[in-house]
Amino acid sequence: DTGVSQDPRHKITKRGQNVTFRCDPISEHNRLYWYRQTLGQGPEFLTYFQNEAQLEKSRLLSDRFSAERPKGSFSTLEIQRTEQGDSAMYLCASSPLGHQPQHFGDGTRLSIL
Amino acid sequence: GQNIDQPTEMTATEGAIVQINCTYQTSGFNGLFWYQQHAGEAPTFLSYNVLDGLEEKGRFSSFLSRSKGYSYLLLKELQMKDSASYLCAVSGDQGGKLIFGQGTELSVKP
Numbered sequence: 001d002t003g004v005s006q007d008p009r010h011k012i013t014k015r016g017q018n019v020t021f022r023c024d025p026i027s028e029h030n031r032l033y034w035y036r037q038t039l040g041q042g043p044e045f046l047t048y049f050q051n052e053a054q055l056e057k058s059r060l061l062s063d064r065f066s067a068e069r070p071k072g073s074f075s076t077l078e079i080q081r082t083e084q085g086d087s088a089m090y091l092c093a094s095s096p097l098g099h100q101p102q103h104f105g106d107g108t109r110l111s112i113l
Numbered sequence: 114g115q116n117i118d119q120p121t122e123m124t125a126t127e128g129a130i131v132q133i134n135c136t137y138q139t140s141g142f143n144g145l146f147w148y149q150q151h152a153g154e155a156p157t158f159l160s161y162n163v164l165d166g167l168e169e170k171g172r173f174s175s176f177l178s179r180s181k182g183y184s185y186l187l188l189k190e191l192q193m194k195d196s197a198s199y200l201c202a203v204s205g206d207q208g209g210k211l212i213f214g215q216g217t218e219l220s221v222k223p
Contacts, residue, residue, distance in 0.1 A: 004155075031209060042117075042200050042213030043156065056208055091155065099144045099163065099204055102211060104155040 002026075004105035006092050012111045013082060020078045021108045025094030032075050033102060034067055035091040043091055049075060050097075079110075087112045115139045117214035119201050124220045125191055133186045133217045135201035146211065147175050147186045148200040156200055160186070188219075196221045 005024040013019055025032045031050050035043035046065070047057045051072040064082075069075040079086055089109050093102035117137045125131040137145070144163040148156035162168055162177035162184060174187040188195055198218050202211040 033210060035211075035213075040215065042202070042216045043211070045210045045212065048208060048210055050208075056210065095209060099161075099209060101146060101158040101161055102209070103158065104148075106155045 004092055004094055004103050006090075006105035006108050008108055009106065010109045010111075012113065014113050015082055015084060017082055018078065018080045019082060019110065020076055021090055021092075021110075023075045023077070023092030023094075023105060025074070025092070026103055027073075028096070029094035029103075030072075030097050031095045031102075032069055033093045033095075034075070034077050035093065037089045037091055037107070038087075046077075082110075082112050084112050086110060115203075115205065115212050117201055117203060117212060119199075119214040119217045121215065122218045122220070124222060125188075127191055127193060127221055127223050129191050130187065130189050131191060131219065133188075133199050133201075133219070135184045135186070135214055137182050137184070137201070137203050137212075137214075139203050139205040139212060141205040142179065143204040143206065143209075145175075145177055145184050146202045146204065147173075147184075148202065150198045150200055150216065152198075159199075191221050193221050193223070195219065 033048040034046040037043040049069040089107040091107045093104045095102045119135045147159040150156040160175040198216040201214040
């Protein structure tokens with residue numbers, strides 16, 4: 001069990017640029033979740049996949065955000081035309097089916113200049 | 114609406130016991146989780162309650178009362194390394210997504 005892996009750990013970009021993050025979940029986990037966390041707050045749900053199907057997106061997620069999990073393994077989260085308000089830690093988590101604990105990666109910290 | 118409340122900050126002394134409370138109002142309930150998060154690191158799972166009562170795991174215990182929408186995390190024999198943010202989260206639907214509180218920043222003093 002190598003845990004949940006996220007890449008990159010840090011991303012600094014200029015406003016208006018597109019960014020893409022990658023998450024590799026624990027291999028046998030069917031579910032994969034994306035959360036966003038700002039300083040002093042708990043993680044906020046963005047979207048989740050069960051295998052390759054994206055089953056739910058938060059209403060807070062604008063159309064500039066898109067996520068994929070093409071083969072039911074790794075996932076990518078893309079943000080287009082980044083804005084200052086997108087600066088945050090983006091966390092990925094995975095779990096088996098059922099009400100099981102989610103295991104989190106170390107996150108990608110995004111800073112918008 | 115969905116709401117989870119926990120204190121923003123707490124301070125305790127090394128070797129002591131501390132209780133971190135969490136109250137929740139969610140449209141559904143499929144369990145309550147506690148996570149520990151050190152600064153700059155990933156949240157790590159501590160405990161899970163789905164039925165009323167106390168779950169004990171070493172120095173950590175968690176309690177749930179579904180009728181009151183209330184949980185607490187009890188940390189015994191505090192150590193300096195327990196200084197961290199403690200996150201209360203509710204799984205409200207079948208999909209398993211977690212709704213988190215803002216976290217309680219615990220400082221353990223010598």
